[in-house]
Amino acid sequence: MNSFGIIGGLGPMATAYLLELIIDMTDAKTDQEHLDAIIFNRPSVPDRTAYILDHSKPSPVPPMIDMAKKLEALGVCAIGTPCVTAHSFHEELQRSVNVPFINMVQETAAYLKNAGCKKAGIMATTGTVHNGLFQRALSEIGLSYALPDDAMQQYVMSLIYDCVKAGEPADMEKFRTVSDALRKEGCDAIILGCTELSIIKRDNAIGSGYLDALEVLAHAAILACGKKIKPKYISLLN
Known part of the structure; x- marks a missing residue:
């Protein structure tokens, strides 16, 4: 079964909510019909905005790459992160792995x-x-x-x-x-x-x-891993 890899902890509450959204949006009637997910919850990753505004601050990129590579080694079919600011480094993160890194x-x-x-x-x-x-x-x-x-x-x-x-x-x-x-x-x-x-x-x-x-990311993750969206979540813009 396809698994979705999550670079999490950026921030912790958003990571928990992403998993909740994926579960809630998936058109599944049993546990077994839900999407497998592997989460690295690492809130110790340096603040993304702080680094973008001041490159003397610690970089969040190396620990994110480390997590991406570990997720790929675990066999995920796609990777995402519940942090928009981290997408400032999306190209570098995508180059570090051979599976799709969803650009939210x-x-x-x-x-x-x-x-x-x-x-x-x-x-x-x-x-x-x-x-x-x-x-x-x-x-x-x-x-x-x-x-x-x-x-x-x-x-x-x-x-x-x-x-x-x-x-x-x-x-x-x-x-x-x-x-x-x-x-x-x-x-x-x-x-x-x-x-x-x-x-x-x-x-x-x-x-x-x-x-x-974040709802868009959950939507994309479900589809990328071959699952279906519940009809009530087909439209995200109300």
């Missing part, structure tokens, strides 16, 4: 294109924004985008680091303020482009018009 950024952009989206708002870490991950992926397929201004980006980082990563409830006033600012820029969808933001969507009624990159 490109998968998210493609999903929006297929859904008929014209302009996407981007909520993500400063590292992801700094490296232009979603901006490039969207531009390459002809979609426009909007980013939070500096004050709103500080709100996004507070939601990620001060709330979810710290194990605290999300400040939904900040979440709604950023969302409203992006809607005013003409965005017809907002990308939850950090997997800590996925936890906010899980735990709060945020409304419609959001695409969760």
Whole structure:
């Protein structure tokens, strides 16, 4: 049976939620019909945004490559990681193994294109924004985008680091303020482009018009490993 390999711990809660999403989205009636998964939960991997903004900080790439190679040796058919910012190193990670390393950024952009989206708002870490991950992926397929201004980006980082990563409830006033600012820029969808933001969507009624990159990754993992999606999860953009 095909197994999916997960480079986890980036962060720990997002890793647990990815597995939950894969289980919930798979069209399975018995235990045996679910997807096999192998998870390395290694939260000791250095912070991705810190390294992107300051290369004197410890690099997260060597431990991620180490996990990818170990997963390949264990026989997985595809690999993914529940960390959008880590996709700044996607090419290097993909070169380190011979099995597909799912690119959740490109998968998210493609999903929006297929859904008929014209302009996407981007909520993500400063590292992801700094490296232009979603901006490039969207531009390459002809979609426009909007980013939070500096004050709103500080709100996004507070939601990620001060709330979810710290194990605290999300400040939904900040979440709604950023969302409203992006809607005013003409965005017809907002990308939850950090997997800590996925936890906010899980735990709060945020409304419609959001695409969760972690849900996109779960979707892609199930299909890559030859399983079927439950009908209610065919559409991820509500």
